Amino acid sequence: MARAEPPAASFERRVLRSAAEYHYLRVRLELPDGVTRPTVAQFKQLVVSALRELHGEVGAALPVDVLTYEEKTVSAILRVISSGLVRLWSALTLLGFYQNRRCAFRVLQTSPFLLALAGNSRDLVLD
Amino acid sequence: GTSKRIKVLTRLTLVVSDPSHCNILRSTSANIRLFDIIAVFPKTEKLFHIACTTLDVDLVCINVTEKLPFYFRRPPVNMAIDRGIYFELLYTPAIKDSTMRRYTVSNALSLMQICKGKNIVISSAAERPLELRGPYDVANLGLLFGLSESEAKAAVSTNCRATILHGETRKSACGIVYTVKKPRKVEEEETTLPAFKKAKTQA
Numbered sequence: 001m002a003r004a005e006p007p008a009a010s011f012e013r014r015v016l017r018s019a020a021e022y023h024y025l026r027v028r029l030e031l032p033d034g035v036t037r038p039t040v041a042q043f044k045q046l047v048v049s050a051l052r053e054l055h056g057e058v059g060a061a062l063p064v065d066v067l068t069y070e071e072k073t074v075s076a077i078l079r080v081i082s083s084g085l086v087r088l089w090s091a092l093t094l095l096g097f098y099q100n101r102r103c104a105f106r107v108l109q110t111s112p113f114l115l116a117l118a119g120n121s122r123d124l125v126l127d
Numbered sequence: 128g129t130s131k132r133i134k135v136l137t138r139l140t141l142v143v144s145d146p147s148h149c150n151i152l153r154s155t156s157a158n159i160r161l162f163d164i165i166a167v168f169p170k171t172e173k174l175f176h177i178a179c180t181t182l183d184v185d186l187v188c189i190n191v192t193e194k195l196p197f198y199f200r201r202p203p204v205n206m207a208i209d210r211g212i213y214f215e216l217l218y219t220p221a222i223k224d225s226t227m228r229r230y231t232v233s234n235a236l237s238l239m240q241i242c243k244g245k246n247i248v249i250s251s252a253a254e255r256p257l258e259l260r261g262p263y264d265v266a267n268l269g270l271l272f273g274l275s276e277s278e279a280k281a282a283v284s285t286n287c288r289a290t291i292l293h294g295e296t297r298k299s300a301c302g303i304v305y306t307v308k309k310p311r312k313v314e315e316e317e318t319t320l321p322a323f324k325k326a327k328t329q330a
Contacts, residue, residue: 093264096222
């Protein structure tokens with residue numbers, strides 16, 4: 001007796017590539033000891049000057065927003081338009097000096113979704 | 128946790144500005160075998176050609192601190208890619224100085240045009256811990272140099288591992304001995320004398 005064939009499932013797959021409008025970056029500025037920590041305005045100015053140094057006036061005009069800033073740890077969440085992510089990230093990487101002292105930007109997390117920055121599996125402690 | 132210890136490798140970079148400087152690589156001296164990775168930094172076009180085609184090295188360093196005195200040409204670069212030699216770019220000079228930033232990007236772009244993004248390794252020449260950058264940051268710099276996303280990621284991961292393996296193979300192989308079966312002649316099979324009774328000289 002022939003078994004009835006199960007009805008063929010119909011589904012459709014859609015792949016969205018780079019559909020997010022903004023990219024979010026959690027960054028931290030590592031400073032040597034003895035340097036006064038920047039205020040939020042100075043931090044934004046530092047980001048814009050990093051963009052200007054690497055990508056010129058057009059790079060400095062890239063719309064970057066500082067969503068949160070913690071002065072104690074000098075860490076912030078930045079928002080940038082998706083097409084400008086490579087430029088912003090490379091400008092932050094190649095920034096060498098803050099007030100003539102050596103510094104380093106550490107990009108901790110990056111994601112097209114802000115909620116993804118809430119949890120970081122790298123902060124979990126292995127026992 | 129159960130994590131492996133960090134493996135520290137040794138590396139030698141030879142700055143060659145004269146063909147006689149390469150002699151140390153040709154002779155299998157004991158000093159060369161102490162290092163895991165051998166890199167060469169050619170200063171002229173002729174030496175770049177020699178490094179890519181004949182020298183036994185793992186990395187060819189590309190100058191990023193000044194304008195290249197020679198243009199890359201396709202034949203030596205392709206030969207280097209076939210031999211498994213990688214080209215190394217540095218990123219720490221770009222952090223320190225804005226003129227070096229321009230030279231880094233322009234030299235990297237001219238290399239990309241010729242080698243199409245293959246066999247690139249990006250590394251830092253950091254002297255202080257604050258000059259180091261994370262691996263994803265460096266892979267992003269690769270995008271700035273004209274690499275595609277997968278090539279940029281490979282420049283910090285798979286290509287580096289391949290360089291280490293290339294160094295290991297260079298240390299291990301010195302020569303090959305192989306045997307070939309010699310075809311036996313038909314007349315020899317007809318004689319019944321064993322070999323030790325055969326006349327050694329021809330009458």
